[in-house]
Amino acid sequence: MTSPERIAEHLVLPGVLTAEQAAETVAGILAVQREDGALPWFRGHHLDPWDHTEAAMALDAAGEHTAAARAYEWLARHQNGDGSWYAAYHDGEPDQVTDSGRESNFTAYIAVGVWHHYLSTGDDAFLDRMWPTVYAAVEFVLGLQQPGGQIGWKREADGTPVNDALLTGSSSIHQALRCALAIAEAREEPQPDWELAAGALGHAIRRHPERFLDKSRYSMDWYYPVLGGAITGPEAKARIEADWDTFVVPGLGVRCVVPNPWVTGGESCELALALWAVGESDRALTILQDIQHLRAANGMYWTGYVFEGETESDKAMWPEEQTSWTAGSLLLAVAALGGEEATVAVFGGERLPAGLEPDCCGT
Structure with missing residues (x-):
């Protein structure tokens, strides 16, 4: 197992991961990986x-x-x-x-x-x-x-x-x-x-x-133009604000799709990355702290949580799976907030080539 001593400082984030917890999560992903390098959702x-x-x-x-x-x-x-x-x-x-x-x-x-x-x-x-x-x-x-x-x-x-x-x-x-x-x-x-x-x-x-x-019912269509670097600056912040109350469930995370009462770890971590990219690190931290209820005892993360139902028993982790990519998205969001250089460069986008804007629409 990856030892806490080997965990870099950028993977330690108050209310999200201690060094010991980060080590457990990394070890969980490594345990999923096959000898040939394949990384399925879970074995x-x-x-x-x-x-x-x-x-x-x-x-x-x-x-x-x-x-x-x-x-x-x-x-x-x-x-x-x-x-x-x-x-x-x-x-x-x-x-x-x-x-x-x-x-x-x-x-x-x-x-x-x-x-x-x-x-x-x-x-x-x-x-x-x-x-x-x-x-x-x-x-x-x-x-x-x-x-x-x-x-x-x-x-x-x-x-x-x-x-x-x-x-x-x-x-x-x-x-x-x-x-x-x-x-x-x-x-x-x-x-x-x-x-x-x-x-x-x-x-x-x-x-x-x-x-x-x-x-547009899916939260990914809300934040991904920001996360992918196509929409930046004030326009990106305005986009995030416009649908914040539609998709964010305070204390629980981000809905996958409205109106379903289901928050998911992957979408929450990706939103945190998008928030960090537009300078909203405090909000990003809150989102990551909110989804720690998805953390399993082995250091991996449940895919999502159903937070409403006719009875209390209807509220449950669902589906009953702990995916390598949910844990991975959490680690990447923490790494970005922690200033890890490669992750900052890839998701911050400031040093990535932008491509050539077409002559269209007068913009």
Whole structure:
């Protein structure tokens, strides 16, 4: 087990994690990881490439760089020929695909993880090894970009594109494209097409909500344009304020979807990251403190909690699962508030390339 003595100061946060608690959480994620590097939600469940990457980033934030590198090498070994990954693999078994769709935001997120790992380690050889994987992933994703800048959701198993765009997914891709451009810059391999794509995507998110499916009942569509770096500054703060009372349940965390009485750890931690990114660290800390009721005795976190019901027994942790990515999102939010350099760079976004804004709408 990871010892408290090895836990960096940036993972200790009053009311959220002591060094001992942080060590338990890191050890919990490591216990989920398979020897081949795969990070399923929990052992016996499925792996998806996005959550696998988020858990790997948390390991890097905790100083477990060898384990994180193994996770990225798993992705490199099992990338499809078109640059994608399947949406789900049973327990991380590459030959047991349970969802053969190929989702754009799942595929793009490797760029965020690889850049985060490089900033955490300075490992140039790792960046060289992963560059072909990142390049192919980005090219797959941009093959789904629509004329308005938004990114289509996925390709079906037979290759048919689903061109409808999700605001949350496209916002995550926006962050990924900026990280991919940073990787390209570090390798001195300019990618002007990616700059145009990132700029067009960011503009669509900021100015053209009509280009995305309406999923406004979901809290992710509220905060992800901020978390993904497309909306910043006063506009970002105004967006957060506008729906705060809709999604935030004081003392419990953040709803996944309204009007359901269900708060979730992942959405709460991601909102905390978005709050930190716009300078609202006090609010971010409160959110992270509020969700400690989701912490299990083993240091992992329950996915969510149903806080209303006809009887007291209807109130319960649900679903009954402790996921690697929920614990990972908590560690990343704590690392950002603690000033861990790589996590700050990836989620703060100030040093990431912005892309080229299109000549549209007079803005």
